[in-house]
Amino acid sequence: MCYQVQLGKRQSESTSSRESTLSTKSTGSLGSIGSTVSTPVRVLGFASPVKRTNLVKRSGSLYAALSTEDKARQAVRQAFALSSERLLGTAECAYSVRRIIGFGANGVVLGAVLHDRFPVAIKIIYKQRLHIAATPPDEITLLKHLRGNAMSLRYVDDWQDAHHFYLVTELFGSDWLASSSASTSTPPLPPLVFSAARKAGLPPVTVSLPFFSGSADLWAWASAYRIHVLKVSNALHSLLPVAPVKQIIHRIAAALAALHAQGFYHADIKLENILVQSVADKLEIRLADFGHARHASFGISRYGTQDLTPPEFLTGCPYAPATLDGRASDVFALGLIMRVLLNETGQLPVAVFSENMNVENLHYNDILRADMGFYPFPAIEDLDSDAQDLMNSMCMVDPAQRLNIHQVLAHPWFYDD
Numbered sequence: 223m224c225y226q227v228q229l230g231k232r233q234s235e236s237t238s239s240r241e242s243t244l245s246t247k248s249t250g251s252l253g254s255i256g257s258t259v260s261t262p263v264r265v266l267g268f269a270s271p272v273k274r275t276n277l278v279k280r281s282g283s284l285y286a287a288l289s290t291e292d293k294a295r296q297a298v299r300q301a302f303a304l305s306s307e308r309l310l311g312t313a314e315c316a317y318s319v320r321r322i323i324g325f326g327a328n329g330v331v332l333g334a335v336l337h338d339r340f341p342v343a344i345k346i347i348y349k350q351r352l353h354i355a356a357t358p359p360d361e362i363t364l365l366k367h368l369r370g371n372a373m374s375l376r377y378v379d380d381w382q383d384a385h386h387f388y389l390v391t392e393l394f395g396s397d398w399l400a401s402s403s404a405s406t407s408t409p410p411l412p413p414l415v416f417s418a419a420r421k422a423g424l425p426p427v428t429v430s431l432p433f434f435s436g437s438a439d440l441w442a443w444a445s446a447y448r449i450h451v452l453k454v455s456n457a458l459h460s461l462l463p464v465a466p467v468k469q470i471i472h473r474i475a476a477a478l479a480a481l482h483a484q485g486f487y488h489a490d491i492k493l494e495n496i497l498v499q500s501v502a503d504k505l506e507i508r509l510a511d512f513g514h515a516r517h518a519s520f521g522i523s524r525y526g527t528q529d530l531t532p533p534e535f536l537t538g539c540p541y542a543p544a545t546l547d548g549r550a551s552d553v554f555a556l557g558l559i560m561r562v563l564l565n566e567t568g569q570l571p572v573a574v575f576s577e578n579m580n581v582e583n584l585h586y587n588d589i590l591r592a593d594m595g596f597y598p599f600p601a602i603e604d605l606d607s608d609a610q611d612l613m614n615s616m617c618m619v620d621p622a623q624r625l626n627i628h629q630v631l632a633h634p635w636f637y638d639d
Contacts, residue, residue, distance in 0.1 A: 294325035302418040304383040341393035373477030395438020395497040398446040441493035473507045487548030489514035490526025491555035522548035530555040538586035550621035557616030608635040
């Protein structure tokens with residue numbers, strides 16, 4: 223019997239920005255943005271804007287009547303007007319902007335080059351209020367703090383103007399959809415073309431920015447690889463080879479170990495927030511989108527994406543949010559990613575916070591007792607015992623019983639021949 227692959231969908235819906243299920247497939251190197259439209263452009267999950275006050279005009283109100291795409295187009299025009307010295311190459315630390323990588327309800331990402339040689343991503347975050355010197359988002363502060371973590375996106379620069387915060391990082395990742403039939407069939411968006419003013423005495427310039435339709439995240443890597451396997455197996459199966467999956471899971475765990483060792487948790491580990499690049503026949507990764515990351519001492523009250531949310535946030539959990547360690551939640555999410563990569567369809571298991579689950583009537587103890595403390599996964603046929611043990615140990619219902627990230631890295635599965 224011929225096997226027909228059913229690729230897993232993106233898990234892009236953030237608990238702080240749930241406008242729609244993502245149907246787009248392109249990505250930037252700063253993580254996912256949650257979109258309301260089906261376009262070939264990938265989008266990122268920012269917090270929803272706060273309510274408007276009578277004292278300070280919100281920048282969000284400038285774009286309130288616009289679609290997500292039109293909001294992004296207008297914001298880029300505003301960025302070139304308000305930060306022209308940075309974006310038009312007239313400042314010492316200036317960027318040559320080449321394309322629009324992705325956009326969402328509260329931000330847009332540009333692909334650019336610094337000093338004509340270093341590729342970067344510029345994340346434009348819409349301010350909640352017009353303010354020339356607002357406190358930067360935690361994501362910017364954290365990335366600056368993590369500069370020594372080689373497997374998190376590398377901070378390059380940041381600034382702000384009255385309308386936006388700007389976060390610049392390395393541009394990382396291979397375009398896994400470029401030569402794959404997994405790439406979107408949706409026609410590309412028309413480029414953004416506008417006239418940008420420069421310093422006094424210089425004529426305006428015409429800016430033309432295409433919309434990028436590729437993808438560098440783990441979802442794209444897995445989708446493209448599954449399609450390749452399906453072809454070479456004559457449609458018999460689409461299972462990913464174990465060796466590259468081991469390599470990727472180990473690299474993600476190492477990146478989390480570096481983050482956790484500094485006392486922080488990520489709080490939104492998912493396929494879209496892991497960027498993958500092929501380097502000399504090896505796979506390297508970067509953790510992206512630190513918008514939900516916090517220090518473990520603050521506890522954790524929710525996870526970034528509901529389909530990867532662990533059971534400790536259910537009613538009846540004996541741990542108060544202030545005492546929960548978000549690093550254990552990251553380990554649970556990594557276990558779910560491991561399951562996605564090892565099962566044949568690439569689908570996540572039904573999560574406790576999925577839309578089709580009645581969370582109000584689901585109690586923590588129901589999950590705890592369902593399978594002797596293990597998360598009740600459906601079986602994966604022919605999965606070896608070490609892989610099953612690691613996955614189950616990362617996804618224990620009781621967060622205190624889960625492996626920590628250093629125990630994950632020491633697990634025998636990574637060292638099997």
